[in-house]
Amino acid sequence: MKLETKKNNTKIFTLKNLTILFIIVYFGIFLVYPIYKAFAGSMHDWNPLIDQYDFVGLDNFKYVLSNPLFWKSMNNTIFFSFLSVFFRIVLGLGLALLLEAKITKFKSSFRGMFYMPTITPLVAVSFVWMWLYNPQFGLINKVFGLDINWLKDAQYALPAIIIMTIWKDFGYATVIYLAGLMGLPQDVYEAASIDGASKMQTFKNITWPLLKPTTLFIIITSLISYFQAYIQILIMTEGGPGTSTYVISYLIFDEAFVDYNFGVASAMSILLFGIIGILTLLMFKVTSERGSTK
Amino acid sequence: MSKITKGLLSIASILSLAACSNTTGEAEELVQDDNPDKGLETFGETIQYDPNKLVNEGEPISIEYWTWGETDPINKLAESYEEIYPNVDIEVSIQPWDDFWTKLPLSLKGEDGPALFNIHNSQHDNIFPYLAPYDIPVEDLQADFESVDSHVIDGEVYYTDYLINSGNIYYNKTLWEEAGLSEDDIPQTWDEFTEVAKQLTKYDEDGNIIQAGYNFNGDISAIYEGLNYQKEELLFNEDGTANFDNSTTKENFEYLTNLYEKEKVGSKDFGDDSSMSFGNAQTAMVYKWGWFLGELNNNYSDIDFGVFATPTPTEEVPFAYDRYNGESTPGVNKNQSEEQQAVAQDFLKYILAGEEYSVEGALSLASFPSKKSLVDNPDVLENPVLKALSPRVDRLIWPGPFPATVETTATQVMEDILYNGKDIDQALSDGQEQMDKDMENAEFNSLQSSYKFFDELN
Incomplete structure (x- = not known):
């Protein structure tokens, strides 16, 4: 009996070690090594296709920081990310509250419907929206009686991509908020109801503060993903008209896989890495400070 | 433990299958070729090709050709070459354009890269380090093709234009x-x-x-x-x-x-x-x-x-x-074995000596052939684009x-x-x-x- 238990324990121990080893190797190969390589590559004139790897110190960073297109792309990225995150939160929370409301029927169907764009491939969605935005036969101009060349007008191109991105992604926030709402303690709501709190007061003083960790989670994950967004740009505008829809990840893609300047692309990636890191830390700091003052 | 090993092996085999690209044709059974007399005539103007010989001494050999084009005329010419030399298999692998220029140089770095591959001159800098010079004398190429001069590098030609596009x-x-x-x-x-x-x-x-x-x-x-x-x-x-x-x-x-x-x-x-x-x-x-x-x-x-x-x-x-921009002739991988390179060079001579490669390419890509003997070719001049370009x-x-x-x-x-x-x-x-x-x-x-x-x- 003892021998069997010992044998079982050894099996579990081996499986545990093997799993941990697998995870370590996986992250080592696909996370730690690429990050190290990007750091090292950012200081080299690097084209892996012809084994070019010459040390250039901080030249790539100097080139990037003096390139007006980098700053333009950075501005566009910030505009794109913050606007998309804002509407993702507003729409996601609004719809989650509606779905959670007692009077709403067909909750499961709506939940599925709202989540559907999120699981649809971005490439397919981008193509469909390109057709919707087409100035000749696009549905959007026809339905709203507009005459806008959405993707070829610098004034509208980036907002048009943002609208598409919000449409595609709000379902994610809805589902996360729904999970958050379901986990809120009911006794607090009962107490508020006994005290005669209105719906608005309940939302402002109970729901919203209690959903803070959920909101923070959505903001951080969304910001990280939007700072790295480029597929919709690549398909819908290729950064145009001119360079008006260049975002930082599209510029990195362009440098690496069109011009094969992996050194410059790595320098941009490191800067982006730093910016995302700072934003995340700031977000944590702001939230924890507000939490402690209450 | 054995289940885990099996599981890992299954994942590995699925991944390796997923990594495969689209290759045309089926794996062919190659035979020893003992007959150098093919009963065919030597053809070509200055570059001449005599088919009456053994390739790779008649020993079975398989080489790979990478291209991005479904309509690449080499797809067809590889078959006719294989008919003459039953010991040779030219496996045509079609890769999408978007992946081609990252996959190809990485593949050419090793020893198992394709012996022959399609070239686009916009990628010259990334491909050139892996190219072997053509065995065909430069002056022969110049005699048969236009625009060879601009492709001579240190007295050698590594690829040239066989079509002119504009x-x-x-x-x-x-x-x-x-x-x-x-x-x-x-x-x-x-x-x-x-x-x-x-x-x-x-x-x-x-x-x-x-x-x-x-x-x-x-x-x-x-x-x-x-x-x-x-x-x-x-x-x-x-x-x-x-x-x-x-x-x-x-x-x-x-x-x-x-x-x-x-x-x-x-x-x-x-x-x-x-x-x-x-x-x-x-x-x-x-x-x-x-x-x-x-x-x-x-x-x-x-x-x-x-x-x-x-x-x-x-x-x-x-x-x-x-x-104009040229459609390029194939490149030969200098990192491949001597035997593979020799077959690749022979196949190159076969396609450049004949006219089919240039005519097929001209008609499928609507680009004017740079082969001088085809200037007045009626099939070429019947094409509306080539007719406009011709003068x-x-x-x-x-x-x-x-x-x-x-x-x-x-x-x-x-x-x-x-x-x-x-x-x-x-x-x-x-x-x-x-x-x-x-x-x-x-x-x-x-x-x-x-x-x-x-x-x-x-």
Whole structure:
């Protein structure tokens, strides 16, 4: 009996070690090594296709920081990310509250419907929206009686991509908020109801503060993903008209896989890495400070 | 434990299967070839190929050929070569264009890369380190093919042009007749072109365009390089830097924007794809390169279209009619084994000595063959695009495999002017700055000076 238990324990121990080893190797190969390589590559004139790897110190960073297109792309990225995150939160929370409301029927169907764009491939969605935005036969101009060349007008191109991105992604926030709402303690709501709190007061003083960790989670994950967004740009505008829809990840893609300047692309990636890191830390700091003052 | 191992092995085999690319043909059973007498005649002009021999001493051998094109004529020629030499298998692997230029160099680094591969000269810098020189003497290549001179590197040829591709004007014959135009109205100069384009444009009651006379949306800067060359303005300076911000570029960009804004023969808002617009009979004329013929035949077979040569500033013969780019002959992998390279070199000689490779390629890619013996080939001249190109082939200039920024930045500049309303002088100046920055470390030497009529330049 003892021998069997010992044998079982050894099996579990081996499986545990093997799993941990697998995870370590996986992250080592696909996370730690690429990050190290990007750091090292950012200081080299690097084209892996012809084994070019010459040390250039901080030249790539100097080139990037003096390139007006980098700053333009950075501005566009910030505009794109913050606007998309804002509407993702507003729409996601609004719809989650509606779905959670007692009077709403067909909750499961709506939940599925709202989540559907999120699981649809971005490439397919981008193509469909390109057709919707087409100035000749696009549905959007026809339905709203507009005459806008959405993707070829610098004034509208980036907002048009943002609208598409919000449409595609709000379902994610809805589902996360729904999970958050379901986990809120009911006794607090009962107490508020006994005290005669209105719906608005309940939302402002109970729901919203209690959903803070959920909101923070959505903001951080969304910001990280939007700072790295480029597929919709690549398909819908290729950064145009001119360079008006260049975002930082599209510029990195362009440098690496069109011009094969992996050194410059790595320098941009490191800067982006730093910016995302700072934003995340700031977000944590702001939230924890507000939490402690209450 | 054994279950885990099995599981990991299953994942590994699924991943390895997923990594496979599309290879045509089935694995062939190769046989020993003991018969050097194939009963076939030696063929070719200067480059001659004698099939009566053994390849790889008759021992079975399989080599790989990588291409991005379904219509690559080598797909067909590999089969005819295999018929002559039953001990040889040329496995054609078709990779999508987007992956081709990252997969190929990485594969060529090792010893198992393809022995032969399709080349696009825009990727010269990334491919050149892996190329073996052709076994065919340079003077033989020069005797049989045009434009070999610009491909000689240190006395060797690693690939050359077997087709010459350039632009023409495609026009919709039905819309042409509806406007009361005949073959005699085909414009020779840009002024005449503007007038014809006006006649071909239709508007609705509110003055909106419902049929464009000329449309360049989605292909906005393709034509400016040719227009500059027509006016003796080179794309590159002697030191290899871009010559973009100049009065000729300005003049030509203004001409193009005026076609839309002043002459109203098209509009930046009239769809975003001139190819599709032409295919749907909403546009009467477009400037496109040879690939467009295949696009029309495959996707818009109902359109009755014709092709005429790109107009010129005056009726005088210009310095050059347009820029051309070559479709390249295959490259041989210098990292492959000697046996594989030897078969690859023999296959190269086989395709370059014959005419089928050039004729098939010319017809499928609507590009003019650079093989001198095909200048008057009736099959080639029957093709409408090649018929239009034929009298001008000599006066097309190749600037060399220049960095991508020259085209991408020019497109951005033109979009900035047309769509973003940017001042033309500022846009050109910014474009020049961007090109200079991008080309700072590029080792690019323009081949403009090897153009046959370069001395005519004032």
